Amino acid sequence: MASPEKPRLLYDRPDGKFREMLADCPTHGCKQMLGLLLNWGLLGVLTNQTYMYHIYYPTDRLSLQCLVYGILIFEWVQTGLLTAASFDNYVYNYGDLDALVSVSNSWFSVPVMSAIVALVVQVFYAWRILRLSGSRILSGIIVFLAVAQAAGGIAFGAQMKIYNPSLLKLSQFKGPVITWLLSSILADTLIAVSMTILLLKRKAGQHTSTDRTLDRIVRMTVETGTMTASIAAGDVILCLACPDKLFYLAPAEILSKVYANSLLTNLINRAFVKRADSTLSTRGGRLSFAFSQEHQTTVEIAVSQVEGSSGESTGTYGLEPVDKGVG
Numbered sequence: 001m002a003s004p005e006k007p008r009l010l011y012d013r014p015d016g017k018f019r020e021m022l023a024d025c026p027t028h029g030c031k032q033m034l035g036l037l038l039n040w041g042l043l044g045v046l047t048n049q050t051y052m053y054h055i056y057y058p059t060d061r062l063s064l065q066c067l068v069y070g071i072l073i074f075e076w077v078q079t080g081l082l083t084a085a086s087f088d089n090y091v092y093n094y095g096d097l098d099a100l101v102s103v104s105n106s107w108f109s110v111p112v113m114s115a116i117v118a119l120v121v122q123v124f125y126a127w128r129i130l131r132l133s134g135s136r137i138l139s140g141i142i143v144f145l146a147v148a149q150a151a152g153g154i155a156f157g158a159q160m161k162i163y164n165p166s167l168l169k170l171s172q173f174k175g176p177v178i179t180w181l182l183s184s185i186l187a188d189t190l191i192a193v194s195m196t197i198l199l200l201k202r203k204a205g206q207h208t209s210t211d212r213t214l215d216r217i218v219r220m221t222v223e224t225g226t227m228t229a230s231i232a233a234g235d236v237i238l239c240l241a242c243p244d245k246l247f248y249l250a251p252a253e254i255l256s257k258v259y260a261n262s263l264l265t266n267l268i269n270r271a272f273v274k275r276a277d278s279t280l281s282t283r284g285g286r287l288s289f290a291f292s293q294e295h296q297t298t299v300e301i302a303v304s305q306v307e308g309s310s311g312e313s314t315g316t317y318g319l320e321p322v323d324k325g326v327g
Helices: 018-056 062-092 097-101 106-133 136-163 167-172 174-201 209-241 249-278
Strands: 285-290 296-307 313-323
Touching: 018 062, 018 249, 062 097, 062 106, 062 249, 106 136, 106 174, 106 249, 136 174, 167 174, 167 209, 174 209, 209 249
Parallel strands: none
Antiparallel strands: 285 296, 296 313
């Protein structure tokens, strides 16, 4: 009885393509692993920011708290799916170079989940812009772009699932990719520009503490909006320009984490902005000194703050007796 034929090892392939595939192995593998490591790192940052949000804002509206904690759970699920896909590629299918470019669950964990997170964050910013400006047209345009990018990301993921192509052939789905990432770029840019203009209009132009607070918020808004738009732009350029090199994998795998962290950064920094401004202003108070059960003196501390020429604050302090006690 003939023994069953042993499976042919990778380096015994008769077509002689082992050396060619082996040469591309570091190129394919390192992008996926780099994206996974960055994803885990940003997940740690997001978890820490969520804890800080829980400490600083335990009395926020229930809807806002559900948004924050829901995004954290969603991102943990996304990282878990990416990790499972990496185990399929590097552990369970060790030695199979074709597995390095297989779609696995990436059709859902990358385009679909990233598009959903971006939709939630962009709609949140559109709501804030509506509250600041009262313009339904401006906020409506942002919501339209957010829905368009979400539709493009979901369509891209659906095509990956249906046709199950190699990661080297994803450039054939140019329509959904461009719709997904280009709409996201436009939405992020419009949000950053709109928030900057609206906040700058509220400045008094007298270098007051309120103006300094608005400057910090504007700088933070521009930085986060620029970061998300830049990563999306780099991703679409790499995907369309050199799809066979898989350079687009790393930015695609961290896109949802960047959106989630940008949202938490803006929410948490309310506390740090207020803390920074509290060092530049003081308020009066009342102190009571009880010398005995029958005698009590109340002193009011009146504080006036003067803005110095260098932008620093100087204070004058005075004590004013409110009552002189009894007896």
